[in-house]
Amino acid sequence: MPASPANDPSLHSWIDIRPTDDFPIQNLPFGVIDVPDWGPRLAVAIGGYALDLYACAQLGYFDSVAEDVPELGAVLPKVFRRRSLNAFLKLGPAAWRAVRERVSELLRHDNPTLRDNELAMRTCLLRQRDVAMLRPVKPTNVTCFEASRTHALNVAQLLGGANSLGANWHHQPFAYSGRASSIVVSDTDIRRPSGLHVPAGQTEPAFGPTQQLDFELETAFVVGQSTTLGTAVPVAQAESHIFGVLLLNDWRARDLQRWLAQALGSPVDKDFISSVSPWVVTLDALEPFRVTGPAQEPEPLPYLQVSGEQHFDLHLEMLFKPAGSTVAPLVLSHTNTSTNYWSMAQQLTQLTANGTALEAGDLCASGASSGLTSGALGSLAELTQGGTQPLSLPNDLHLSYLRDGDTVILRGYAEKNGLRIGLGEVHGTVLPATT
Amino acid sequence: MPASPANDPSLHSWIDIRPTDDFPIQNLPFGVIDVPDWGPRLAVAIGGYALDLYACAQLGYFDSVAEDVPELGAVLPKVFRRRSLNAFLKLGPAAWRAVRERVSELLRHDNPTLRDNELAMRTCLLRQRDVAMLRPVKPTNVTCFEASRTHALNVAQLLGGANSLGANWHHQPFAYSGRASSIVVSDTDIRRPSGLHVPAGQTEPAFGPTQQLDFELETAFVVGQSTTLGTAVPVAQAESHIFGVLLLNDWRARDLQRWLAQALGSPVDKDFISSVSPWVVTLDALEPFRVTGPAQEPEPLPYLQVSGEQHFDLHLEMLFKPAGSTVAPLVLSHTNTSTNYWSMAQQLTQLTANGTALEAGDLCASGASSGLTSGALGSLAELTQGGTQPLSLPNDLHLSYLRDGDTVILRGYAEKNGLRIGLGEVHGTVLPATT
Numbered sequence: 001m002p003a004s005p006a007n008d009p010s011l012h013s014w015i016d017i018r019p020t021d022d023f024p025i026q027n028l029p030f031g032v033i034d035v036p037d038w039g040p041r042l043a044v045a046i047g048g049y050a051l052d053l054y055a056c057a058q059l060g061y062f063d064s065v066a067e068d069v070p071e072l073g074a075v076l077p078k079v080f081r082r083r084s085l086n087a088f089l090k091l092g093p094a095a096w097r098a099v100r101e102r103v104s105e106l107l108r109h110d111n112p113t114l115r116d117n118e119l120a121m122r123t124c125l126l127r128q129r130d131v132a133m134l135r136p137v138k139p140t141n142v143t144c145f146e147a148s149r150t151h152a153l154n155v156a157q158l159l160g161g162a163n164s165l166g167a168n169w170h171h172q173p174f175a176y177s178g179r180a181s182s183i184v185v186s187d188t189d190i191r192r193p194s195g196l197h198v199p200a201g202q203t204e205p206a207f208g209p210t211q212q213l214d215f216e217l218e219t220a221f222v223v224g225q226s227t228t229l230g231t232a233v234p235v236a237q238a239e240s241h242i243f244g245v246l247l248l249n250d251w252r253a254r255d256l257q258r259w260l261a262q263a264l265g266s267p268v269d270k271d272f273i274s275s276v277s278p279w280v281v282t283l284d285a286l287e288p289f290r291v292t293g294p295a296q297e298p299e300p301l302p303y304l305q306v307s308g309e310q311h312f313d314l315h316l317e318m319l320f321k322p323a324g325s326t327v328a329p330l331v332l333s334h335t336n337t338s339t340n341y342w343s344m345a346q347q348l349t350q351l352t353a354n355g356t357a358l359e360a361g362d363l364c365a366s367g368a369s370s371g372l373t374s375g376a377l378g379s380l381a382e383l384t385q386g387g388t389q390p391l392s393l394p395n396d397l398h399l400s401y402l403r404d405g406d407t408v409i410l411r412g413y414a415e416k417n418g419l420r421i422g423l424g425e426v427h428g429t430v431l432p433a434t435t
Numbered sequence: 436m437p438a439s440p441a442n443d444p445s446l447h448s449w450i451d452i453r454p455t456d457d458f459p460i461q462n463l464p465f466g467v468i469d470v471p472d473w474g475p476r477l478a479v480a481i482g483g484y485a486l487d488l489y490a491c492a493q494l495g496y497f498d499s500v501a502e503d504v505p506e507l508g509a510v511l512p513k514v515f516r517r518r519s520l521n522a523f524l525k526l527g528p529a530a531w532r533a534v535r536e537r538v539s540e541l542l543r544h545d546n547p548t549l550r551d552n553e554l555a556m557r558t559c560l561l562r563q564r565d566v567a568m569l570r571p572v573k574p575t576n577v578t579c580f581e582a583s584r585t586h587a588l589n590v591a592q593l594l595g596g597a598n599s600l601g602a603n604w605h606h607q608p609f610a611y612s613g614r615a616s617s618i619v620v621s622d623t624d625i626r627r628p629s630g631l632h633v634p635a636g637q638t639e640p641a642f643g644p645t646q647q648l649d650f651e652l653e654t655a656f657v658v659g660q661s662t663t664l665g666t667a668v669p670v671a672q673a674e675s676h677i678f679g680v681l682l683l684n685d686w687r688a689r690d691l692q693r694w695l696a697q698a699l700g701s702p703v704d705k706d707f708i709s710s711v712s713p714w715v716v717t718l719d720a721l722e723p724f725r726v727t728g729p730a731q732e733p734e735p736l737p738y739l740q741v742s743g744e745q746h747f748d749l750h751l752e753m754l755f756k757p758a759g760s761t762v763a764p765l766v767l768s769h770t771n772t773s774t775n776y777w778s779m780a781q782q783l784t785q786l787t788a789n790g791t792a793l794e795a796g797d798l799c800a801s802g803a804s805s806g807l808t809s810g811a812l813g814s815l816a817e818l819t820q821g822g823t824q825p826l827s828l829p830n831d832l833h834l835s836y837l838r839d840g841d842t843v844i845l846r847g848y849a850e851k852n853g854l855r856i857g858l859g860e861v862h863g864t865v866l867p868a869t870t
Binding site: 141168172174179181182191205229302355359 | 576603611612613614615616619629630631664666694704706737738789790791793
């Protein structure tokens, strides 16, 4: 794939953007905004603003693109007036790239089209704080991978007492299916779930609110191009099916999980809710941040063999704001997606190897991206040794698992040569159980 | 719930229906038909015919119902011109019952409305063999339960060498999430899936087509009324969220499953495809067939306690037609859903206990309904002791797992006092692997 002109590091916009902002002109992630009185529409983030793609299309700003990409032209402007990116994703990579590159042109410092048309600017450019962000995609399928070897080992030790992974772990990316209804956008409150667990000091199970509410620091990739049932995707072509990446907070109930003695595959301890960040950063925008991943030993079988830089150098941060706190959130952990053992391409190929179909808007979560050091772990269970060694925080606070009112914030960004491409944030605050 | 007048065993239709037919006037299951030139529409099965609900609505046959149930009236006739039952299900139980009871009236032997109007009859009543059946629902979520204790024990023994179930099995229905894209309607061919497995006589894994293609004889319930994220459904109200029941063939690749050493939760060995029967039999129609299920010992905790007849006396048959055979299919097994340990109400309550949301059209599969005798097992793995004791069939055929060209047919029906309420059939034929 040739680099997109929208990635040019020398570009700058007529919109004022701080160097630490997640959304410079080289990023241009896609999301869905809900504007009071106007309803939902697709948008691109630029600095602190959202560019309303539907309004832009109505003003004719995509007419040239519509000519070049007829499948997009046929559905403009209404494809931008939807509650999810799905219909736009179905148009395919040519449409995604053409729109991103046209947006880049419109926002370039020397382009007067929008810059010097105050009425149009006021129509198309909305402050992010004035709009509500909706869930960016409506997934048909949700897949939960376990891409991090360190995380897999930690979970095996904490839940099963095992000191090594099964031989099969290194031969294929593990995954299980998730629940589409439970995918919510950032800022959705997290109701504490109930279930069976063995309360501390007891031997028999009881039903009630989880006492070990945890979460996992993850990214997920968004499927763009669908596949046909019964057809596998060769690993060399896997990335052409990926539209972009977002942050995913996979909330977990560790006591419910331990009672099931089933690390994988149980909806009881995890399917109740997962939060995603509102802006999907395109794989195109992440192109400059490719890196190699960990050595894969034993070598994967041919269907999973890839060469070159298949991982992305994405920093991930876990932040925590205790209930009632009014000060800035505390950083609990700092890790990187390039510590994942399996690449996104390998995950996607594994998923389709048995003929499973992908649909536009599907989500594939990485599992917690735990790094090798103690400050790089992707869940509270790992940071606190299963809750036995609470973290000491300011104000005499000891954190093992989440309490009602606690807020978790996940952040992600790539950074190189002064250019920062951010994933934004995903927030969630714990509400007390109802049952 | 008072018995519906549509269940009256003395009713008979002006359409000629054999006593062994699955679809007498007391059944009236819902499905989606695709009519050449007309497109998809909702229908009700009666004998060998499909009653086109959209055509009936256009002819005014639901006008009286529309007055009684305004939420239905507001969306008639277009709610019947859809590719799935979902929009109709969202209208709720009052609408489902009103439509079924009105259809019952129209088809009653002494009602001349349709019977004596030849043009209307030809418009509304189509031979099932002249229409294509579509997948009846578009599930947002698919959940796979393991409701049968016998099946759970058999799988634990075959895959893990265990002779008993974990203590937790009897405390709550186990489940994991499935894949919505992989739900296909009966008669869809089954492409043999590929994956990692250890070939016979070897110790290292290889990638290739499964050599142990199996399936499971299951039913699934269709969610009618949705729930809200964060809200549990009390077990006494669980059935009000269930619209009906269909047959589900959960195709499995046992060697892929064994390699993962993971009985539950892996999409590799099961998420590639599951076939469902095209007609959804309503819970209303099954009301006369309630029975008590197996004793539950230890007693479930209060959130799962129910009294009365929570199971349904549904016979299930597994039939097999070897590749190339032109004779009638062979019956391999005969079991009953009432052997399931957990009731549908308990499954649904367990699923929502942690706040998981249900959506109209969701599917909840039972897992194989294996009975206690050797002729009542719900999968080939169980019938052949993991493939080690092949079944001896006519013409010197020995069956362990499925070969290319083999066809599996699942049937289900309730029968009492001469009345038969059938689920119909679900068929699938194995195609060779492509990879």
